[in-house]
Amino acid sequence: MEILEIQNLTKIYKDGTTALRDISFNVKKGEFAIIIGSSGAGKSTILRSINRLVQPTSGSILFQNKEITTSSKGELRKIRREMGMIFQGFHLIKRVSVLKNVLHGRLGYMNSFKGAIGAFSKEDEEAAWSLLERVGLTDQAYKRAGELSGGQQQRVAIARALAQKPALILADEPIASLDPTTSETIMNYLYQICHEDGITCIVNLHQVEVAKRYATRILGVQQGTIIFDGSATELSDSEIQHIYQKKLVV
Amino acid sequence: MKENMPINNNIITSPSKTEPPRKKTKRDRFLTGILIFGGLFFIFSLIQLNLDYSRLISGTSKLFSFVGHMMPPDFSTWEKVIGAGLESLQIAIVGTSIGVVLALFLSFLAAENLSPHRTISWMIKGIAAFVRAIPALIWVLIFIVAVGMGPFPGILALAFNSLGMLVKVFAQSIEEIDDGVLEAMRSTGASWMQVIFQGVIPTVLTAYMSWSIFRLEIDFRYATILGMVGAGGIGWELTSAMRMYRLEEASFIILVIFLMVFTVEVTGNQLKKMIQRI
Numbered sequence: 001m002e003i004l005e006i007q008n009l010t011k012i013y014k015d016g017t018t019a020l021r022d023i024s025f026n027v028k029k030g031e032f033a034i035i036i037g038s039s040g041a042g043k044s045t046i047l048r049s050i051n052r053l054v055q056p057t058s059g060s061i062l063f064q065n066k067e068i069t070t071s072s073k074g075e076l077r078k079i080r081r082e083m084g085m086i087f088q089g090f091h092l093i094k095r096v097s098v099l100k101n102v103l104h105g106r107l108g109y110m111n112s113f114k115g116a117i118g119a120f121s122k123e124d125e126e127a128a129w130s131l132l133e134r135v136g137l138t139d140q141a142y143k144r145a146g147e148l149s150g151g152q153q154q155r156v157a158i159a160r161a162l163a164q165k166p167a168l169i170l171a172d173e174p175i176a177s178l179d180p181t182t183s184e185t186i187m188n189y190l191y192q193i194c195h196e197d198g199i200t201c202i203v204n205l206h207q208v209e210v211a212k213r214y215a216t217r218i219l220g221v222q223q224g225t226i227i228f229d230g231s232a233t234e235l236s237d238s239e240i241q242h243i244y245q246k247k248l249v250v
Numbered sequence: 251m252k253e254n255m256p257i258n259n260n261i262i263t264s265p266s267k268t269e270p271p272r273k274k275t276k277r278d279r280f281l282t283g284i285l286i287f288g289g290l291f292f293i294f295s296l297i298q299l300n301l302d303y304s305r306l307i308s309g310t311s312k313l314f315s316f317v318g319h320m321m322p323p324d325f326s327t328w329e330k331v332i333g334a335g336l337e338s339l340q341i342a343i344v345g346t347s348i349g350v351v352l353a354l355f356l357s358f359l360a361a362e363n364l365s366p367h368r369t370i371s372w373m374i375k376g377i378a379a380f381v382r383a384i385p386a387l388i389w390v391l392i393f394i395v396a397v398g399m400g401p402f403p404g405i406l407a408l409a410f411n412s413l414g415m416l417v418k419v420f421a422q423s424i425e426e427i428d429d430g431v432l433e434a435m436r437s438t439g440a441s442w443m444q445v446i447f448q449g450v451i452p453t454v455l456t457a458y459m460s461w462s463i464f465r466l467e468i469d470f471r472y473a474t475i476l477g478m479v480g481a482g483g484i485g486w487e488l489t490s491a492m493r494m495y496r497l498e499e500a501s502f503i504i505l506v507i508f509l510m511v512f513t514v515e516v517t518g519n520q521l522k523k524m525i526q527r528i
Contacts, residue, residue, distance in 0.1 A: 115448065
């Protein structure tokens, strides 16, 4: 079953850079898809188009059979709460407690006012606690997010994304600012949780080796087009070279 | 930005050999020109204003005898003076508070990374710049005409003047927040109001508090002066004492003003230090 159908997606930024050229691909429910490619290839733009942090120039994105490129602000809130997003820079509210940061994942489900004053329900709080237990941070719950180490902050960010009870998780370079050991922990958490909960996951990665280890499917992006789409075993060394090779500008 | 810097440095520090660094000499010549012009204008002004320097000598003795008349300070009216001093403090606190609350809401609309539309942001920033450009003393004269003498025009003047400054610095604090943090909040499906209350306010809270205290210090100093043109408080007492040549009382009032301004500043600094530690 397809959870995401992207067709002829093109993004040209205001300064004239073409980030995506006519990209089409589908993602099935439960896939752990990893997008690889060099910096500036358009990986981030793909992810950010899916939750409309970036407005695509043309093309269509169907999420759970609903067109989302044209949805209104109100509809967009409902779509976004179904998609958790994890960033390279963690992007937590540093001055707020870890627990509160996890609870922020519930904001999309609350009415604007209740969410603004932080009147989270009992169930939401209990859910947040059990998520913290899952990422092994119960003892840090009342600490400020900014006091935690990078790896811990990323685990909070994962818990925040999970608090949304998402159908899809988008992870934009989730381990790019972490050391190798921490990176492995984070990838393990992400993979295991998505696997256990049946959450579809799309990850942008730099590290081909890591990609090969976790991905159920790998997409290779170069200069705004998908030039590889297959399993980890199909990704040969020459393919990797091809993906990371800069095309000559004519 | 950071990636561009070394490139820019290169251009400035190592100009190619075939082309002399023409830009630099041009700029130097321009600055020298301004400096020479400034010096000449200074000399011209001294001559043109035709200052009578002998008055400086006679004036000094007058000043000393005036200060002599002010001594010793007359403490007998202390109840009235302290009361007026407290009124100035009240004017400052109420005026600043109104300014802070209004600026708080306007800053969310003024900050470019949060504003619903860029035009709204520019409009609010423009109005704030205009309000800021008019000195508090002019504002109080306008409000005296509008609502009469007393503390009320003082409060309004300080509220407006604070608003002009605080909208600017509050909006800047918001604009300093990493875009990613706001994006992360938005991508959970949080609404504009939720992003502000759950994400922005906790992040900028300490900065806002420090700015507000800093502004209160300024406003208290203004409040003592604004009274002199009829906006209530201790300034008014000072003007009346001077007009009636009750110089001993005037010196006492000046002493009280000094002590109060000093206390407010010291307390403010302590509070700001405490906030930084939060």
